[in-house]
Amino acid sequence: MVEGDMKHGPLLRVNRLTKFYGARTGCRDVSFELWPGEVLAIVGESGSGKTTLLSCLWGDLMPTAGSIEYRMRDGRMRDVMRLSEAERRLLMRTDWGFVRQNPADGLRMNVSAGANVGERLMAVGARHYGNIRSEASDWLGRVEIATDRIDDMPRQFSGGMRQRLQIARNLVTGPRLVFMDEPTGGLDVSVQARLLDLLRGLVADLSIAVVIVTHDLAVARLLSHRMLVMRGGVVVEEGLTDQVLDDPQAEYSQLLVSSILQA
């Protein structure tokens, strides 16, 4: 199989990624591949290393060791940490997205909803105001925000609407890879259900690859194909999501699964 075979090769290849904070382990020897359209959940409790891993992938943290390779749009695998600053910025503005737990961290709170979405389009070269506005309006509709709210500021939105706006801002450039950090985190349960359903539909329709960090196993079950269970910075189990949840092998996975409250 040739490296340039887009459909049949991994999009992201992480090899023995390790991050130490001084003597303390953030994450150690984490390896996985992610293929186009595949959703990978990383589960574990606070301190398991899942957020450290995500920060290393996104480039907020510099790994101590290991490699992160990504298949660029030209089909070639590139070492993300060796990209030039300009290449890396372009990648993060166009082909990658990051949906953060707190929408205020992923949005610009003092510009309008339409501008929040349009801004990412302009980063990929869109200049025509009318086109940008109509594309932004279309995306607000897709995330179920009434288009007459296009000129409102995100701070006038509810938590659930802000999160949906953040999703639109990320997806408008047609990214192939989106990272999500507890995207349903601080939301009410009814709002969570709506957001999950929306995410599920968008990810499947657009065939986006996703790495989603969550401590909520129900969210992982609904959205992901595969799962990594982390504890103390290392991966203790991995497999198909339903396999790991229904027939967990590692002691820690069994503890996680058996700790879910039945509603």
Add this chain to the structure above:
Amino acid sequence: MQERLRISGLDKTFTLHLQGGTVIPVMKDANLSVSEGECVALAGPSGAGKSSLLRMIYANYRANAGEILIREQDTMTNIVTADPRKIIELRRSTIGYVSQFLRVIPRVSAIDIVAEPAVVQGRAGDDARDAARALLARLNLPERLWALPPATFSGGEQQRVNIARGFLSSYDLLLLDEPTASLDAANRRVVMDMIGEKKAAGVAIVAIFHDEEVRDAIADRVVDVTDFTDAERVA
């Protein structure tokens, strides 16, 4: 008749780490072969491992040893060792699994739950939804429920949604876990007819029936799983 499923030397134990590492033997050296158009019923008392065997064929449970070969056109794939992407592909194209309970998804209507696997297999959305309506009507699910998410449905209504979902798509191998358990006599009859039609279309079926009358009417063979689990063999 072409063989669709071949299980050989299959072992399964559960190791309960939270109970001091207690090992529960489930199955030892299980062997089974199912051909196209054949329905094999799994029998044995509750807890004998019937559902576990179905789940292993679907790769929902892992096996400790042995092979589960599943035919996909001209090749047999061992799902025990297949990588996750291959398993997902087999579940989309080849293996259908009707579990006892429907896993509902918030906000998704009964029609869309039923149509989804067929759409994934490439059927056009409108066509799949029309077929879903026809199947739900055949299963006597009241029309007012079709557009609603099944979270609030009764057990029997959810089971019919689940059956419709498994039967609408075209799989070469169908796994049925007590498909008639919470149905009344009329709907049980409908499901029996539907299973008969799948067999006639060449689908290989492995099923657990709670009701012997249904089982004897449909199954070509009955396999007693206690043969795979008897104490001497698993010890």
